[in-house]
Amino acid sequence: MDTSRQALCTLGDITPLAGGGMSPIVKPLPPELFVVHGSCAETRWEAMRGLGYHVPNDRFFVRNHTCTPLIDASTWRLRLHGSGLRAPRSFTYEDLLALPSTTVDCAIECAGNGRSFFASQQGRRASGTPWRLGGIGVARWRGVPLSTLLDLAGISGDAVDVLPTGLDPEYVDNGVNLGHVRRPIPVAKALDDVLVAYEMNGEPLPPDHGFPARLVVPGWIGIASIKWLGDIEVSTAPLPSPWSTETYRLGSEPLTTQVVKSAFELPWNATFQSGRAHVLYGRSWSGTGRIVRVEVSADHGRSWRPARIRQDGPAGGWTLWDVEWSPPEAGTYALNARAVDDTGAGQPLRTPYNTMGYLFGGIVDHPVTVVP
Numbered sequence: 487m488d489t490s491r492q493a494l495c496t497l498g499d500i501t502p503l504a505g506g507g508m509s510p511i512v513k514p515l516p517p518e519l520f521v522v523h524g525s526c527a528e529t530r531w532e533a534m535r536g537l538g539y540h541v542p543n544d545r546f547f548v549r550n551h552t553c554t555p556l557i558d559a560s561t562w563r564l565r566l567h568g569s570g571l572r573a574p575r576s577f578t579y580e581d582l583l584a585l586p587s588t589t590v591d592c593a594i595e596c597a598g599n600g601r602s603f604f605a606s607q608q609g610r611r612a613s614g615t616p617w618r619l620g621g622i623g624v625a626r627w628r629g630v631p632l633s634t635l636l637d638l639a640g641i642s643g644d645a646v647d648v649l650p651t652g653l654d655p656e657y658v659d660n661g662v663n664l665g666h667v668r669r670p671i672p673v674a675k676a677l678d679d680v681l682v683a684y685e686m687n688g689e690p691l692p693p694d695h696g697f698p699a700r701l702v703v704p705g706w707i708g709i710a711s712i713k714w715l716g717d718i719e720v721s722t723a724p725l726p727s728p729w730s731t732e733t734y735r736l737g738s739e740p741l742t743t744q745v746v747k748s749a750f751e752l753p754w755n756a757t758f759q760s761g762r763a764h765v766l767y768g769r770s771w772s773g774t775g776r777i778v779r780v781e782v783s784a785d786h787g788r789s790w791r792p793a794r795i796r797q798d799g800p801a802g803g804w805t806l807w808d809v810e811w812s813p814p815e816a817g818t819y820a821l822n823a824r825a826v827d828d829t830g831a832g833q834p835l836r837t838p839y840n841t842m843g844y845l846f847g848g849i850v851d852h853p854v855t856v857v858p
């Protein structure tokens with residue numbers, strides 16, 4: 487029996503919201519900060535305006551397969567086991583806090599972020615949560631390197647896969663119980679830069695973001711960063727899971743790194759006054775490298791102007807930029823931003839379609855209205 491699962495959320499246990507609605511998410515989701523999609527909530531980009539580098543915990547997007555469990559840290563255990571470990575062992579919350587910690591500034595971004603643009607810009611709907619660009623956030627994560635825990639548990643030289651499992655309820659998809667949310671990470675990545683995080687922006691992880699501990703897998707799609715960690719299996723044979731063999735894959739390979747994207751810190755359908763200069767703020771990011779160039783167009787890509795980099799980010803984080811815009815006349819416009827990272831990866835005009843709508847990296851048309 488797993489005694490660490492306290493007060494698991496169930497349908498009878500869902501947190502009522504101020505508006506009288508029910509939500510599988512614990513924190514408040516005020517409409518000026520979030521667009522709610524079922525058990526998920528995306529951050530509104532206008533709520534990023536004026537923020538510093540990190541997205542505060544109160545407005546960080548949430549992607550839940552079921553709902554947020556409330557876990558008692560005093561009885562919680564993180565169990566490491568499997569054929570790839572010589573010294574299987576459990577860690578308490580206190581154990582984790584006592585180990586040497588590191589911090590990393592990095593994004594967590596859903597593989598489906600931008601999915602709705604397959605329909606709205608490319609005319610082909612993809613199945614899944616219809617995110618615009620708010621399925622991303624950057625935070626300062628503190629925790630213990632996963633490699634430290636794997637070393638303490640005696641990882642063997644022939645281990646190949648590390649499989650973290652969440653303590654949230656089992657996920658039932660179309661009547662099929664897929665079990666607890668879990669997804670394998672190859673040993674090379676697990677030993678590289680993965681963190682077992684217990685702190686987000688200087689506070690204990692909020693319940694919605696994985697309290698008491700979650701993985702943070704820099705550069706990789708969000709599903710790799712398993713929340714509410716309870717169990718990590720290490721194996722000398724590959725460890726498949728539905729989240730690597732059925733979903734979150736393209737063709738023959740499980741998805742790993744994120745693509746390049748850019749967003750304006752503006753409401754959808756923002757309004758501007760004509761006849762004067764405005765400053766447009768935005769952010770660009772990539773799972774494969776540092777952003778080196780950002781350009782903006784307001785004439786459907788006929789001309790592009792370089793944006794000014796306000797704050798550089800590390801690989802796995804994002805870059806903040808701005809650019810001046812003097813709308814020539816009243817009317818409706820689409821604002822476009824595109825970025826390139828230091829591996830040469832950029833943003834295409836069209837993203838190759840896939841039925842699940844993963845990795846939309848195309849240039850987004852952000853609609854704005856200019857009034858006289």
Ligand SMILES: Nc1nc2c(c(=O)[nH]1)N[C@H]1C(S)=C(S)[C@@H](COP(=O)(O)O)O[C@H]1N2
Pocket residue numbers: 546547548549550551552594595596597651652653654667694695696707708709710711712713714
């Ligand atoms: N245990 C568990 N971990 C999970 C999930 C989940 O539903 N359960 N969702 C994953 C997905 S798809 C994403 S995009 C990120 C979202 O992290 P956030 O909710 O903290 O923003 O968590 C990942 N980790």
Ligand SMILES: [Mo]
Pocket residue numbers: 549595596597598707708709
């Ligand atoms: Mo995701």
